[in-house]
Amino acid sequence: MTQPLGMAARTVGHGGARRRGWPWARIACLLVGGVLLADALVLMAMGFFMVGVTVPAALGLVLCFVGARWHGVRDGFHRLRWGRLAWRTGWLLLAAWACSVGVFWAVLVQQVNALGQVDKAVTPQAIVVLGSGTPKGQPSPALRARLDTAHALAAAHPQAWVVVSGGVDFGETLSEGQVMGNYLREQGLDPARILQEERSTSTELNLQYSLPLLQAQGLGLDSAVAVVTSDFHTLRAQRIAQKIGYTCALAVAAPTPLYIRYNAWLREYFAMASSWLLREL
Known part of the structure; x- marks a missing residue:
């Protein structure tokens, strides 16, 4: 018709x-x-x-x-027989994932703000700086921010030891620990206060391998330790430190440069999920 x-x-x-x-x-x-x-x-x-x-x-x-x-x-x-349902389910899952990223970022911001209020009231016996890339033997922007934060903290607490922790990056010859120590010495920090850990390749190993250096100075898992890392990394670093057995460790947030903040915070979402699946937290 x-x-x-x-x-x-x-x-x-x-x-x-x-x-x-x-x-x-x-x-x-x-x-x-x-x-x-x-x-x-x-x-x-x-x-x-x-x-x-x-x-x-x-x-x-x-x-x-x-x-x-x-x-x-x-x-x-x-x-397909169940195609319409699968298509709609896929979009719902994608929306749920986007919401979970938003929730994670909100929790992270709350964590950073809370830590910022607490760390001013704590007197650390040691400051552990976690590594974060040293292209061409120089601190990356994120690592430089961590080192600057640690330097200011060390100036405020002159009795605290400073542990710089990180192994050799892919394609590099100097360890992160060596590069970090060089940077702090150039900034005027007393070399006698700097302890270098140069084997670790992860946050968990950063904290594990730093422990013998602390113990050699009479400190241990129950000592007040400030763990300096990037703001996006504080939540995971704090939980890993607690799992290892640090009872008085407090993550201290260093700012993430604005031009890499989106990428860093998104990567941390997946890194957090990976650490949870691997039972590192």
């Missing part, structure tokens, strides 16, 4: 809009996926291949593909 001309026009128009339209979800896929993928590729080019880089890269690639082939992917799902 022939459709009325108006009805046919509306059908064609609606179908054309369906084929040519750019719904908000498709635009969001391309934007979010493009940012995740580009950011991960830049970090991979710099030699970073940890979970916090590879997982966002994979997610970004999937989102870019879905955004670029929106109608084909959607129609392919809809042709």
Whole structure:
């Protein structure tokens, strides 16, 4: 039976809009996926291949593909028996993940603010600075911020030992501990106060391998220790220290440079999840 001309026009128009339209979800896929993928590729080019880089890269690639082939992917799902349910479930899971990132960041901000209020009332016996990359034998921006924070803390507590902790980066010849110690000495910190740990390759090992250096100075797991790290890393560092057995350890937050803050906080989300799965926390 022939459709009325108006009805046919509306059908064609609606179908054309369906084929040519750019719904908000498709635009969001391309934007979010493009940012995740580009950011991960830049970090991979710099030699970073940890979970916090590879997982966002994979997610970004999937989102870019879905955004670029929106109608084909959607129609392919809809042709399957449970396809419509799977398509909608996938979007709900993605929304839930985005919400979980927001919640994690909110908790992290609350943690940083709380620690900032507490650390002023604590007198540390030792200051442990966690490593964070030393490209070309120089502290990375994040590591420099940690060292500057530790230097100010050491000036306020002249009786505290300062432990700089970190092994040799991929492609480097100097350990993070050596580079960190050099930086603090150049900033005028008394070399006699600096203890260098140069074997560790993770936060857990930072704190484990720093312990013998503290014990050699008469300190231990029950001593007041300030663990200086980047703001995004404080929550995980605090929990790892507690699991190792430090009973009086307090994470001290160093600011993350603005231009790497988005990436660092996103990577920490995945790093936190990875540490939880590996039972490091």
